[in-house]
Amino acid sequence: MPANPPLCYQCKKRVADTYRPTDGRFLCSKCFSTWVVDTVRRTIKKGKLFKRDDRIVVGLSGGKDSVVLLDILYQLERDFPSELIAVCIDEGIAGYRDDGLPIARRNAKRLGIEFRLFSFKELFGYTLDEIVARSRELRQTLPSTRQTKLIQHAPCSYCGVFRRKALNYAARVVEGDKVATGHNLNDVSQTILLNLLRGDVARLLQNTLTPTEKAHDLFVPRVKPLQMVAERSVVLYAFYNQLTYHMTECPYAVEAMRLDVRDFLTTIEEKYPGTLGAIRNSIHSLTSQRSTADKTPLPFSKITLCKICSEPSKTVICKGCQMLEALFQKNSLKSDPSP
């Protein structure tokens, strides 16, 4: 901000507090918050993320993104007959998730939104800490000839597989129509670049930005209403609206390749503003063109039911059950919520 802040470009009444990243205009905190909410509104409308009467499951961790998402959806969905329900997945990460849980719960309570908690321990029999510890133990004790990829994953890979499964299961239990997650523009761009760097074409071309036809009845479609809002704007929105959120970083985050990609993209975005949006938009236009023009099935398109847990899966035995089998010679999703 300049030494003598100018008046807000929008209301022309209050002193500007920050600038709008898309055009560099100076805005007061109030007009900035309105712009963030409008951006989310446009994203929902343009991408047809929700139907008027959807029961929307908001994945609420207590971190800034999900807290901001809940706050904005609360404002936007008041105009519709839709319903919001907050679902928190406790992965079982000591000193991290247990601190975030009460914050998540308080945020839902503040808005009068129903809050439901599901945990890895309850659903799969193990906390993420136990899964990671077992993987490290097997890597040290098993001869290398008996080590498979399934026991060699980084913590975030285990976490991602089980969290996706848990959130989908939880959404069915609470009879949700859509799952809304707090992924912001930075997250979305990071994922695109990560898939590219890993050569994962199937994931790269999978349209995760707008709801597509349900691949299976037991899959609850996931949407990302904050996909056009950069992380900086999420933080400023939380600050200007005095939202309380959990700030600690997950202890396993340092082991993730995503962290390097995040740092790289932050540097690039600072040097060349608009890069994050360009990455997101290019893959969005590619996937939407593909969904309307090219109907060739992608390798992941065939969904079946896992032989062990009966959850929808691309393979005969789902990744989660394969992981548990390799680590503990067990597998589970403990109960069956199928209607």
Ligand code: SF4
């Ligand atoms: S940083 Fe990794 S392990 Fe931690 S919550 Fe996120 S995905 Fe899970």
Ligand SMILES: [Zn+2]
């Ligand atoms: Zn203003």
Ligand SMILES: [Zn+2]
């Ligand atoms: Zn399974």
